[in-house]
Amino acid sequence: MDEVAQAIADPVRREILVMLRDGRLPAGRIAERFQISRPAVSRHLRVLRESGLVRDELVGRRRLYELDPGRLTELADWLAQFARSPGWPNLLDALETEVHRTRRERRIRDAAPRAEENTA
Template identity: 75%
Template sequence: MDDVAAAIADPVRRDILVMLRERDLPAGRIAERFPISRPAVSRHLRVLRESGLVRDTLTGRERWYSLEADRLAELTGWLAQFNRPSGWEHRLDALATEVHRTRRERGTTQRQEKHA
């Protein structure tokens, strides 16, 4: 988990992962999207590869990269413990409870009126 966390600490590497989320890309196409040198992008790709977040495949003269999203699972699971339900979730739960209570009360009132 530590190597994955270290790999995604850099914004360029996070951007590369987002790019690879949609489809596999060759190294050259990845590099052309950044205002840094190709050797710098290659170093970022190497860090991602060594952490297991991307896989590379040599096809002819091009090196293609693909995302290995499963490697994020452990880190995602660990981070989940810090997610608190939003205020909206609590409000929606309260609203659902109130709607249920109101419907139940209306049903009771309507039955009493029919029998009166």
């Protein structure tokens, strides 16, 4: 479940999951939707595949991706236990805070090597 939570913490990966909600899509069509490089989209797709959230199939020269909802069901079932508790809204606020903190730390970590390159 930790892999799933980490995978869906990224907004690009969440958007990919939403795109796949209605059916299979080729990697190229997924990549067209984003203003990041195709290799970056491929890395996001790999994370989703390794976490068990999507499956892929090679059809001719195209790689098709589709949602594999089983792992999301596990997460939804786990979250459902909190939906009945009086503190549920606070838990969602805490989850949102954690997602923002993780993103901020990732941006800082990713920016550090670039800053070093610029000063060298």
